[in-house]
Amino acid sequence: MAAASSLLSEDQFLCSICLDVFTDPVTIPCGHNFCKTCITEHWNINVQCLCPMCKELFDRRPEVRVNTFISEMAAQFRKSVQKKTSRSSEKQHAKPGDVMCDICTETKLKALKSCLVCLASYCETHLELHQKVTAMTRHKLIDPVENLESRMCKKHVRPLELFCKNDQICVCQFCTESDHKHHHTVPLIEEYEGKKAKLDKTKAEVQQMIQERRLKIEQIKRSVKLSKEDADRETADSVQVFTALIQSVERSLAQLIEIIEEKQKTTEKQAEGFITELEEEISELMKRSTEMEQLSHTEDHLQLLQSFSSLNTVPPIKDWTDVSVHSSCEGTVTKAVAQLEETLQKETERLCVHVELKKVQLYAVDVTLDPDTANPYLILSDDGKQVSHGNVRQNVPGSPKRFYCYSVLGKQGFSSGRFYYEIQVKGKTCWSLGVVRESISRTGNIERTPNNGCWSVCLTKEKGYKVDGLSVNLSLKSKLQKVGVFVDYEEGLVSFYDVDAAALIYSFIGCKFTERLYPYFNPFSNSGGKNSTPLIICSIHHTD
Structure with a gap:
């Protein structure tokens, strides 16, 4: 058998x-x-x-x-x-x-x-x-x-081989002769390719959102770290200021430290909430991405089409573009000290400026002079750190960046953040220095005013120390030897300091910066040798 x-x-x-x-x-x-x-x-x-x-x-x-x-x-x-x-x-x-x-x-x-x-x-x-x-x-x-069974037409018991674009459903051949007779139908493979392309695009968008949220988490973490550093510095400065004052303000010192710590805790708690929310969104987006990844690799036309509508959408998520964590401790010391008794005000102000100068010095940048912007009569040192006026015109190439007046800019420009640098003016009888916007006029004798894009202070023979472009004379206890320039781009702040006296000279506040800013230097004419001493860009030495 x-x-x-x-x-x-x-x-x-x-x-x-x-x-x-x-x-x-x-x-x-x-x-x-x-x-x-x-x-x-x-x-x-x-x-x-x-x-x-x-x-x-x-x-x-x-x-x-x-x-x-x-x-x-x-x-x-x-x-x-x-x-x-x-x-x-x-x-x-x-x-x-x-x-x-x-x-x-x-x-x-x-x-x-x-x-x-x-x-x-x-x-x-x-x-x-x-x-x-x-x-x-x-x-x-x-x-x-x-x-x-789901691949068969329930009405005609025939394979679902076509896609009706009018009703956005899969149909069989018999359906095109009855309910969908005059509808636009295409083979499943054709609709599959189109939907798959859209799905791939949406998947890329979701991946981009995931990346943006990961970057936002890193940004928040960095903000928290900077906030913590600010809080630590504020606490240390508070101790230094209040220790120098009489015993009666020690209670204020303790209260100030507590406020700083509470603000930092609030900042950290807020950041933790943002991070948790972002991680939850990432988890949801990754889940959706995984589902779309699996679906995008399927060769099953029907499965992709039947799942497309539910997956080809981005989950409802929060717009994090304007969400950020900022330090809430900045300026706490100054505000607290301002509330102290009137008899301590002068000493407090002196100590506060001293602390403030130490803080802005943390934003020190390395500035060198740009020879392409220097007036032909100016002499620049080889290292780009000194400038003075000479009696002879230098043989320099023409440049649209070059100033007609006795001015020169730093090579380094800034369009965000904070920066600080110091200039030695010792021995000079006239000078002007500060910052200017990139588009400032280079032809003729420029008008050094904020409206013209110049924020500077100067020393002249006629009026002494003054603010350029404003009717403001500066009353200083001693002759300036070294000037510190600090800029906070976002805050619209330009401040000038007497470095040796650890004193604030003047501040432009509420400025509206829209262009790149450059350090500005004008040594003025040497006046027959009386003002031949150069302006010198200094290395930063933190005050004690």
């Missing part, structure tokens, strides 16, 4: 209804064979009694009996199939997440293909059997998927 079974093709032992080896095979009048249970259930379901293979119609239900010959042959064949299956089962066992074979009755094996006609998935062995049945060779096979 085993020899005989080897002479027969494998599809002769398969029931065309269940696609498995015959179980209790019966032969119906037309000559075709089926499992007894399969043909019985088929006739129970259908009103007409006909053969599933050749469609021959019977007037009445035939009486069927088990064909013992075919049953024995099928049993022998089943054993051979089981041996073959056992040899490959180790490699084909379905794992979590795999699509399982719908035909396997015992150990479920991993499906290799799914049939859109049979609405079933097949492992390697059962796929071979499916392909051997002549009537099923034209069935459409796809990569294994679950829920095959």
Whole structure:
């Protein structure tokens, strides 16, 4: 019998209804064979009694009996199939997440293909059997998927092969002849490519949002660190100022420190809240990104289209563009000291300016002179740190950046943040220095005023120390030896300090900076040698 079974093709032992080896095979009048249970259930379901293979119609239900010959042959064949299956089962066992074979009755094996006609998935062995049945060779096979029923039109029981652009749903061929007759329909693959392109674009946007929020977290962390440093400096300065005052203000010192610490805690708490919220948004965006990543790599047209609407949107998130953490401690010392008793005011102001100068010196920058901007009569040192007026015009190339008046700019420009530098003016009888905006006129004798883009102070023979462009004379206790210039771009602040006396000379406040700012130097004419001493850009030495 085993020899005989080897002479027969494998599809002769398969029931065309269940696609498995015959179980209790019966032969119906037309000559075709089926499992007894399969043909019985088929006739129970259908009103007409006909053969599933050749469609021959019977007037009445035939009486069927088990064909013992075919049953024995099928049993022998089943054993051979089981041996073959056992040899490959180790490699084909379905794992979590795999699509399982719908035909396997015992150990479920991993499906290799799914049939859109049979609405079933097949492992390697059962796929071979499916392909051997002549009537099923034209069935459409796809990569294994679950829920095959969802791929069929519920109305026409036909594969969903088209996409209706009017109603944005998947339809079958029959739908285009009925409910969607005059609608614009395209093949699934065409709509799949378009939706996949949009999904990839949205996925890129989500990735960008994730990156922006990660950068915002780093920005907040840096802000917290700077805030902590500011708080530490404020605390140290407070101790220094109040220690120098009489015992009666020690209580104010303790209160001030407490305020600073509380403000810092508030800043840190606010930052922690921002970070937590950002991390939650990142988590949500990453989850959405993962889902879109998985969907963007699927070759399953229907799955992408059915999931597109729910995934091709960005989760509702907060706009973090204007969210930031700022130090809340700046200026705490000055404000607290201003409330002290009038008898301590002068000493307090002196100590506060001393502390303030130490703080602005932390923003010191290295400034060198730009020879391309220097008036031809100015002499610059080789290291770019000194400038003085000479009696002879220098042979220099023409440049639209060069000043007609006795002026020169620093090479370094600033369009944000804070910066500080110091200039030695010792021995000079006339000078002007400060900062100017980039677009300031370089032709003619420029008008050194804030309206013209120049914020500077000067020393002249006629009026002594004064503010350029304003009717403000500066009353100084001693002659200036070294001037410090501090700029806070965002705050619109330009301050000048007497470095040796640790005193504030003057401050421009409420300035509206919209351009890059450059350090400005004007040594004035040497006046026959009386003002030949150069302006010198100094290395910063912090005050004690």
